[in-house]
Amino acid sequence: MKKLIISNWKMNYGPIKAGAWIRAFRRERLPKDVDIAVAVPFVSLPAARASLGRASIPALSAQDCFWAEEGAYTGEISASMLHEFGTEMCLVGHSERRAFCGETDDMIAKKAGSLQAHNIVPVICVGDTAVQRKKGEHMKVVKAQVAAAIAMLKADTKIPFVIAYEPVWAIGSGKPCVPQDARDMHVAIRGVLAKKFGATTSEKIRIIYGGSVDTRNILEYMTTMGIDGALVGGASLDPRNFGLLCRAAVPA
Numbered sequence: 001m002k003k004l005i006i007s008n009w010k011m012n013y014g015p016i017k018a019g020a021w022i023r024a025f026r027r028e029r030l031p032k033d034v035d036i037a038v039a040v041p042f043v044s045l046p047a048a049r050a051s052l053g054r055a056s057i058p059a060l061s062a063q064d065c066f067w068a069e070e071g072a073y074t075g076e077i078s079a080s081m082l083h084e085f086g087t088e089m090c091l092v093g094h095s096e097r098r099a100f101c102g103e104t105d106d107m108i109a110k111k112a113g114s115l116q117a118h119n120i121v122p123v124i125c126v127g128d129t130a131v132q133r134k135k136g137e138h139m140k141v142v143k144a145q146v147a148a149a150i151a152m153l154k155a156d157t158k159i160p161f162v163i164a165y166e167p168v169w170a171i172g173s174g175k176p177c178v179p180q181d182a183r184d185m186h187v188a189i190r191g192v193l194a195k196k197f198g199a200t201t202s203e204k205i206r207i208i209y210g211g212s213v214d215t216r217n218i219l220e221y222m223t224t225m226g227i228d229g230a231l232v233g234g235a236s237l238d239p240r241n242f243g244l245l246c247r248a249a250v251p252a
């Protein structure tokens, strides 16, 4: 399966800086056998697209959406609007949205379903807190998050979906999850997918890891069985560093 690396800018870079980031990243030498995407704030998507020109790398992703088609939902952006714009992917359920915006599993399931229905690849973020891991509840918690989030998804479609396992305690902390522990979680997540879609189909769904991935540790994740890519925050804010990270993701 082709690996996927996504840069998550979070709430960084308005249109001016977004355009500059894309132009700088376009100058980077990139590995051919890795899919690369960048998750951009809504208002910066047009500038990112303009700076991309005819180039298709990196693919553009949004960071969130709303599940309804249209109507009285002030401040929200629907999956159909993102489709009209031409966004290829969209993150949903990032732990920062779960924590700061009160997003629930049910909301995340509806967002993911709406995205897939509008031909946008949902990237569903799941993850355990430090307390849950300490109590030994992490597997149960993450498996439940995944089962809830995929409730409305299909696997027999041209629009796949991606699961991003991001332990909350590893995000932005400089304390990444040990690759073997991440692998164990990915195996558990694939088990949840297999239960709903069958083992063969579950093998085709990408499960990526996120949480303090950087230029030094990316290769270890990318070469660990069952880890199909990475979601990268801090280490992707500098376009040259993200280029370096993408190159470091494949064995020399």
Ligand code: PEP
Pocket: 008, 010, 166, 170, 171, 172, 173, 210, 211, 212, 213, 231, 232, 233, 234, 235
């Ligand atoms: C993220 O924002 O999803 C993330 C993984 O951040 P960081 O790489 O900074 O830990």
